[in-house]
Amino acid sequence: MEIDGRPFCKDKLADERIKQGVTMTQLEQEQRNLVDSVELGIMLGKSRDFVLRLCKQGKLPRPVKPVRRNMRWLASDIEIWLSLGRPSQAAFERCKGKMRTLICLGKLVDDEI
Secondary structure, rough: EEEEOOOOOOOOOHHHHHHHHHOOOHHHHHOOOOOEEHHHHHOOOHHHHHHHHHHHOOOOOOOOOOOOOOOEEEHHHHHHHHOOOOOOOOHHHHHHHHHHHHHOOOOOOOHHO
């Protein structure tokens, strides 16, 4: 693909994929929406080990891909969990559904939860 006679992208593989109309696969999209323990630690200003301890203690949302020490959480779950003030896993699971509905409706109001 070219724009003004120049390649659209300097990465030849990416440029070839653009020419072929290859789009991001569902797996790639899902992986972008996941947060691992290192990223979550950065978000919280804590270490990876601290995040894993919180998970083991039930103080984080339930991971979607728990594989030994390689945990992954939905980014949307983490955002909701943070907005709720970091409740325990049990409390988070109770209000997660209602919270997602309110976010989708654009009616995120603390007193409705």
